[in-house]
Each structure stands twice: as C-alpha cells, then as structure tokens.
Amino acid sequence: MSRIVLDQLGVSDYGIYSLVGGIIALFGFLNSSMSSATQRYLAFDLGRKDEKKLQKTFSVTLTIHMAIAILILFFAETIGLWYVNYIVVLPPERLFAANLVYQFSVLTALIGIIQVPYDSLIIAYEKMNVYAYISMVEVALKLGLVFVLVKYGGDKLIAYSILVFLVTLIVRSIYQIYCIRMYKASKYSFEYDKIYIKELISYSGWNLFGGLASVSRGQGINVVLNLFFGTVVNAAYGLTLQVQSAVNQFVNNFQVAVNPQIIKNYSEGNxxxxxxxxxxxxxxxxxxxxxxxxxxxxxxxxxxxxxxKDSPDHTTIFVQLSLIAILIDSISYPFRTGIQATGNIKTYQAVVGSLQILSIPISIIWLYFENKPSIVFYSIIILSFFSLVCRIYFIRKEVNMNLKEFFYQVIIRVVLISSLAYCNSEFLNIIYFHSYWNRLLYSVLTTFILVLFGLSIKDIYMVKTFLTKSKHG
Structure with missing residues (x-):
C-alpha cells in the first residue's frame, strides 16, 4: 500500500501528509495517557471480578474521552491550525490541500479518541481473535482505498486523506458495535463520581507526561526535520514510521495479549x-x-x-537506526505494564518521560553542529538505552522483581544474540552471493537459528504447547 501511495502522491505530497497528520499526534498525547489508564482500570476490575465496578469504569472513562476529544478539537482548530498555516514549511501551491488534509486528520483522530474505551474493553476480556477478524476487514478496506486512489483523476492528496478517514470510521464502528452487542459493561450511562474521576485523572496526569514524551520522540522529531530539511526528508521519515508501525504491530499484538494477565495477577496479589x-x-x-x-x-x-522501487534519500539509514531503537525498547515493553499495574507511576513517568522528551532539544542542538538528518535517531537510541536502565530500576522498586533472574534470562541472551548478529553482518559483507534473494534467504535462516539459540528448553516447550493448543483449538 505504501509503495503505491508514495508513487501516486509523489515524494513532496507524501511528506506533507506525514507531517500534517503528525501534528495531530502531538495533541494525541492527551488521549494516549487516558488510554493507558482505561486499560489498567478495566483489567484491574476484571481481575477482581467486579462487574458493577467494571461498567462504572467504562462509563466514566468514555465520558472523560469525550471531554478529551472536545479539548483536542479546540487545540487543533486554534494552535494546530495556526502552526500549519504559518510555521510549517510547505510549497505555497499546496497550502489549501494541506489544510484539508489537516481537517480530515483531526476527524480521524477524534474517532480514535472516543473509541479507546471500547478497544480497552476487548483487550481486558482478552478477545484477541476479534482483532484478527477485524484487521482482515481493515486490510481489505485499505486495499480498496489504494485502487480508488489509482483510478482517481483529481487531487490525490486530498482524496487520500478522505479515504483514510472513511476507513477509520468504518473499522471503529465495527469495534463499537461488537462491544455493545457482546458486553453489558459497554452500556453507557453518565457517571459523575467526583472521587473516582479524580483518581483516574490523577493516574492519567502522570501518564500524560509519558505520552507527551513518546509523541515528542515520534512526531516531534518529524517537525524538527521539517524545520531543518523540508518536506522531502519528512517523506523519508514518514516511510520509516510505516516500517516501525509494521514491525511494532507484530510484537504489540503479542504484548497486548500479555498485558491484561500482568495487571490481573497484580490485582489478585499473585x-x-x-x-x-x-x-x-x-x-x-x-x-x-x-x-x-x-x-x-x-x-x-x-x-x-x-x-x-525508488525510496527518498535518507530512508535506508532512517529505517536501520529506528529499528535498533525499537529493539532496545522491546525489552522493556512488559516493564511499563508492570509498573502501571501498581498505580504508582508518578516518579517513574517523571524520570523516564524526562529522558525521552530530551530527544527534541538534543536533536536540535546536535543538528546545529552536524547538519545530518540521521542525527535525530542517534539521540533516540542513546535515550532508549537510558530509559531501559530506569525501567529496570523501577520494576525492582515497585514489585520487588528478581533482577538476577531477569539478567540471566533476558539481558545475557540479548547481548549474546546481538554480538553473534553483528559477527554475522560482518561475514555477510565478506562473502559473495549470486543474488540479493540468496543473501536475504541466508539472513532469514541465520536469524531464525539465533532466535532458537535465545530460547531455553522450557521456552521451546511452552511454544510447542501453545501451537498444539492453537491447532486443536
């Protein structure tokens, strides 16, 4: 899909879409903070088997998300609109199109915000097969979007933003209808429990800082690149985000299945x-x-x-560096859930959030001394490593986790596999392959062997048991 969209829009328009759509994500940190709180409290109530509290939590969080949607709409139509028209570096002839793209991006974001409690409810009930089925529908709709874009003879940038909005509206409606039909807890009633709302907002307030830091490391970097290098580099960054999203989605689906169990076990005292x-x-x-x-x-x-086919300049190095940062972050994905399960996130978010948000000023200062777009990713990698160290400290502090077992089971294996992978990359640069396909096949096979090397006998048995259950289930 990305290849055809890039070909149809062109590098500059693709960069405009990536940048303008990304500005909405800057406001989205308000929503992401509440999203984490919603998932935590719904899973916690399920762990306690408190159906009445579960329905109350759903109604309260939906009310809060509606308020957040109104708040983001206000900021988007004031500060955001001003930024698009007076700060962002855009070709003058594409200003009108950029404004339309921006408005449909706002609508798309608002739909996603109101949808969060429904998504969180499905996650809390661990109905992961629902995501599989609806994802197939979403893929089919996106393929249809591409065909329409190819045939359309007008302004393709505007058409693309409208089509993305329609796909989002349809998919989110399916999720909502499923929840309403399957779960009594999704029956909305206006709840105004001042103490409970204050508790949720207090928890979300510190998640707000973490969400702001995450967005700064993602879309904030996009804005910095635009200020220094223009929309062509934004196109390369936009494609890098596509790769990040595709890779992250695979692992996130696994982590989404584990997260409710981590929270439920904590709520049960296990x-x-x-x-x-x-x-x-x-x-x-x-x-x-x-x-x-x-x-x-x-x-x-x-x-x-x-x-x-033809990728914009800097795409290769952007993709490589961003994937290294993702590898570092992947180690601590479960730590975030474990810490959030406790509800004691104030100091954690203050420290880790501060580290992540530093990617913006560090990137700006570094770019003044060395004018290379890839600099921004080096700052992200460094800060990802320090964030990992801090998460290890906080998981030990909050839930008294055995770090000796963690270092033996995880860190030592990560270091060994990474070292062997580096040696393998050096070997690849020496030997001759008759075709790129042979090189790719060799890379896949050696990577698979390294992954097996990282598994213990218990892990292999666990995977075998899981596959057997899946086959017969």
Missing part, C-alpha cells in the same frame, strides 16, 4: 506469577522483534527497492 510473565514476555518481545528486524537491517536497500 506477584510470583506476575514476575514470571514480565520476564518471559520481555524475552519473547525481544526475540520476536529480532526475528523481523535482523533480516531488514542486513538487507535494507534490497527490501526498500522491492517495497518502494
């Missing part, structure tokens, strides 16, 4: 089981990510040529 889940999912998150990332890192140019 900390030993919680610790095992965190350590196991940390290892599996890294290995799953490595399974996808390593072949891409070793064959980036070839894969991009297959995907895009």
């Amino acid at each position: 900390l030993e089981r919680m610790h095992k889940l965190i350590i196991q999912s940390s290892k599996f998150s890294f290995l799953l990510m490595f399974l996808l990332v390593a072949p891409i890192l070793l064959n980036t140019d070839f894969i991009l040529s297959l995907w895009l």
Whole structure:
C-alpha cells in the first residue's frame, strides 16, 4: 500500500501528509495517557471480578474521552491550525490541500479518541481473535482505498486523506458495535463520581507526561526535520514510521495479549506469577522483534527497492537506526505494564518521560553542529538505552522483581544474540552471493537459528504447547 501511495502522491505530497497528520499526534498525547489508564482500570476490575465496578469504569472513562476529544478539537482548530498555516514549511501551491488534509486528520483522530474505551474493553476480556477478524476487514478496506486512489483523476492528496478517514470510521464502528452487542459493561450511562474521576485523572496526569514524551520522540522529531530539511526528508521519515508501525504491530499484538494477565495477577496479589510473565514476555518481545528486524537491517536497500522501487534519500539509514531503537525498547515493553499495574507511576513517568522528551532539544542542538538528518535517531537510541536502565530500576522498586533472574534470562541472551548478529553482518559483507534473494534467504535462516539459540528448553516447550493448543483449538 505504501509503495503505491508514495508513487501516486509523489515524494513532496507524501511528506506533507506525514507531517500534517503528525501534528495531530502531538495533541494525541492527551488521549494516549487516558488510554493507558482505561486499560489498567478495566483489567484491574476484571481481575477482581467486579462487574458493577467494571461498567462504572467504562462509563466514566468514555465520558472523560469525550471531554478529551472536545479539548483536542479546540487545540487543533486554534494552535494546530495556526502552526500549519504559518510555521510549517510547505510549497505555497499546496497550502489549501494541506489544510484539508489537516481537517480530515483531526476527524480521524477524534474517532480514535472516543473509541479507546471500547478497544480497552476487548483487550481486558482478552478477545484477541476479534482483532484478527477485524484487521482482515481493515486490510481489505485499505486495499480498496489504494485502487480508488489509482483510478482517481483529481487531487490525490486530498482524496487520500478522505479515504483514510472513511476507513477509520468504518473499522471503529465495527469495534463499537461488537462491544455493545457482546458486553453489558459497554452500556453507557453518565457517571459523575467526583472521587473516582479524580483518581483516574490523577493516574492519567502522570501518564500524560509519558505520552507527551513518546509523541515528542515520534512526531516531534518529524517537525524538527521539517524545520531543518523540508518536506522531502519528512517523506523519508514518514516511510520509516510505516516500517516501525509494521514491525511494532507484530510484537504489540503479542504484548497486548500479555498485558491484561500482568495487571490481573497484580490485582489478585499473585506477584510470583506476575514476575514470571514480565520476564518471559520481555524475552519473547525481544526475540520476536529480532526475528523481523535482523533480516531488514542486513538487507535494507534490497527490501526498500522491492517495497518502494525508488525510496527518498535518507530512508535506508532512517529505517536501520529506528529499528535498533525499537529493539532496545522491546525489552522493556512488559516493564511499563508492570509498573502501571501498581498505580504508582508518578516518579517513574517523571524520570523516564524526562529522558525521552530530551530527544527534541538534543536533536536540535546536535543538528546545529552536524547538519545530518540521521542525527535525530542517534539521540533516540542513546535515550532508549537510558530509559531501559530506569525501567529496570523501577520494576525492582515497585514489585520487588528478581533482577538476577531477569539478567540471566533476558539481558545475557540479548547481548549474546546481538554480538553473534553483528559477527554475522560482518561475514555477510565478506562473502559473495549470486543474488540479493540468496543473501536475504541466508539472513532469514541465520536469524531464525539465533532466535532458537535465545530460547531455553522450557521456552521451546511452552511454544510447542501453545501451537498444539492453537491447532486443536
């Protein structure tokens, strides 16, 4: 889809869409903070088997999300609109199109915000098969979107933004209808419990800072690149985000299935089981990510040529560096859930959020001394490493997790696999392959062997049991 969209829009228009749509994400940190709170409290209530409290939590969070949607709409139509028209570097003849793209991006974001409690409810009930079925529908709709875009003879940038909005509206409506029909807890009633709302907002307030930091590291970098290099580099960054999203989605689906269990075990007081889940999912998150990332890192140019044919400048190095940062972050995905399960997130968010948000000023200062777009990703990698160290400290502090077991089960294996992967990359640069396909096949096979090397006998038995249950289930 991305290849055809890039070809149809052109590099400049693709960069405009990536940038203008990204500005909405800057306001979206308000929503992401409440999203984490919603998932935590719904899963917590289910762990306590309190159906009445579950329905109350759903209604309260939906009310709060409606308020957030109104707040974001206000900021989007004031500060955001001013930024698009007076600050963003755009070709003058595309200003009108950029404004239309912006408005449809706002509508798309508002739909996503109101939908969060419904998504969180499905996650809390661990109905992951629902995501599989609806995702197939979403893929079919997006393929249809591409065909319409190819046939359309007018302004393709405007058409693309409208079509993306329509696909989002249809998919989100399906989720909502499913929840209303399947779960009594999704029956909305206006709840004004001042104490409970204050508790949710207080929890979300510190998540707000973490959400702001995450957005700064993502879309905030996009704005910095635009200020220094213009929309062509934004196109390369937009494609990099596509790769990040595709790779992250695979591992996130695994983590989404584990998160409710981590929270429920904490709510039941089963900390030993919680610790095992965190350590196991940390290892599996890294290995799953490595399974996808390593072949891409070793064959980036070839894969991009297959995907895009002609990719914008800087895309290769952007993709490679961003995937390294993702690998580092993947280790600590379960830690975030474990810490949030406790509800004691104030100091954690203040420290880790501060580290992540530093990517913006560090990138700006670094770019003044060395005018290379890839600099922004080096700052992200450095801060990802320090964020990992801080998360390890906080998970030990909040739930008394055995760090010795974590280092043995996860860190030592990560270091060994990464070292062997580096040696393998050097070997690839020496030997001769008759074709790029042979090189890619070799990369996939060696990566698979390295992943097996990272699994213990218990892990292999666990995977075998899971596959057997899936086959007969």
